[in-house]
Amino acid sequence: MQLDSISFAQRQRLAYIDFCLLFKGAIHRQDLINRFEVGLSAGSRDFNLYKDLVPANLEYDAREKRYFQTAQFKPLFEHDAQRTLTKLANDISDGFDAIGDIHFPVEAPSSLNIPDIFIVARLVQAILNNKAVSVIYTSLSSGSGARELVPHSIVDNGLRWHVRAFDRKSQSFRDFVLTRMSKVTIKTSPDTHELAAQDAEWHRLIPLQLVPHPKNVSFPTAIEMDYGMENSQLLINVRAAMAGYLLRRWNVDCTERGTLKGAEYQLWLQNRFTLRNVDNLAIAPGYDNV
Template identity: 75%
Template sequence: MDLNDIAFAQRQRLAYIDFCLLFRGHLTRTDLLNKFQVGLSAGSRDFAMYKELAPQNLLYDPARKAYLQSTKFVPLFEHDSRKTLTKLAHDISDGFDAVGDIHFPVEAPSQLNVPDIFIVARLVQAILNNKAASIIYTSLSSGSAAREIVPHSIVDNGLRWHVRAFDRKSQSFRDFVLTRISKVTVTDQGSQPGEQKIEDHQWVRMMPLHLVPHPHNVAQPTAIEMDYGMENGALKLNVRAAMAGYLLRRWNVDCTEEASLRGGEYQLYLENRQTLYGAENLAIAPGYAV
């Protein structure tokens, strides 16, 4: 049977089944019914149809009353990495882009890289199921090596995607660039004390940033105020300490003590730079020095 011969509404439900198996590793009939507000018989037909189209993709676990991703799973639909990551970042988990979204005439700047969808899927599975993951990671300093991490968040830093995770090798929370991960295996081990997101102090800590038009590089500060929706001449943000450096670099915010960076790219100045004390990734913040 060809997917294009199936009614669009049912294709959406099949894509949702496919998406959940890929990214969560499991799905119940109740999940499907609640998502689409369909009856029990319609839901049963959808699972039967999915199994007919991809019999190797799922197994039924009577104890959990859930369908599980099989070891032979191959996605029935093509899930675009960039669209899926963007949707996940906004808490949208439907898989609908795989059946043909409306194309709007809006373009976004290309990111430096596009992560492998299967790498992303396994990391999301580990996060949602509170499991550790074994990965092969290539770092700039030590090359390729096996590591065991406990991931808690997938992050878009404005330039590329990374996973925030506890690294059991260094016994610390770190950022791992997704495109530098070549293999992921979700383990049966759960997180241990000290490895959970709540223990990631750089992630939990929120830092107030007060951004103002650069006092030397901007001739018409009102234009900058309009660009960033400033109120009373300032934009006040609360940012995770783990993300502060990325934001300041992406927006080219002058972080020097006396707004001493020159150049048209520096249109913003960090008015309360003392707030950065204790943040760990400030080497990339423009002009910041302790």
């Protein structure tokens, strides 16, 4: 049977099964029934049809009463990496992008680096199932090598996607760029000190006080309108682990007196000296210039 001969509604349900197997590693029949509000018999037919189309993709565990991804799994649908990551980031994990959405006339800047969807899927599986992973990672400082990580979040930092994880080599929580991973193998469950709850910089919120740049902007009202400022400032709370990425993405001048020159620096971080011991701020424009 060809996919294009199946009704649109059933293709949606098959795509959901495919998506859950790829990203979660498993799916209950009740997950499909609850998501699409179909009857038990209809849900059973969908799983039977999926198994007819790709019999090597799943196996049923009678004890746990759910279907698991097999080692031979190959997605039935094409899952576009950029769109799927966006949906995951916005908690829209329905698998619909496997069968095509309405294309709205909206453009975004081109992405120069798109992660391997199978690397992303394996990391998501590890996070959802509370597992550690072994990866082959290529860093700028030490080249390629094996690392053992305990991932807890996948993040778009504005320029690239990375995973926030406990690194067993350095015994610390760090960020790892997804496109620098060439292999991911799921390992055993982590120890307590490796869990997300112990990632202090992830849970710590810090205030950023952003104002129009005091020297590069001739008409600050325009900047105030751009960012919805009140009383000529924008005060936001961000994760300490993410602050530097945000400041770099928006070209926020983080020098002591707003001394960076250039039209790209339209914002200034006014409260830089109230921020202490935030490692991620080292990548912010001008933060380490004083």
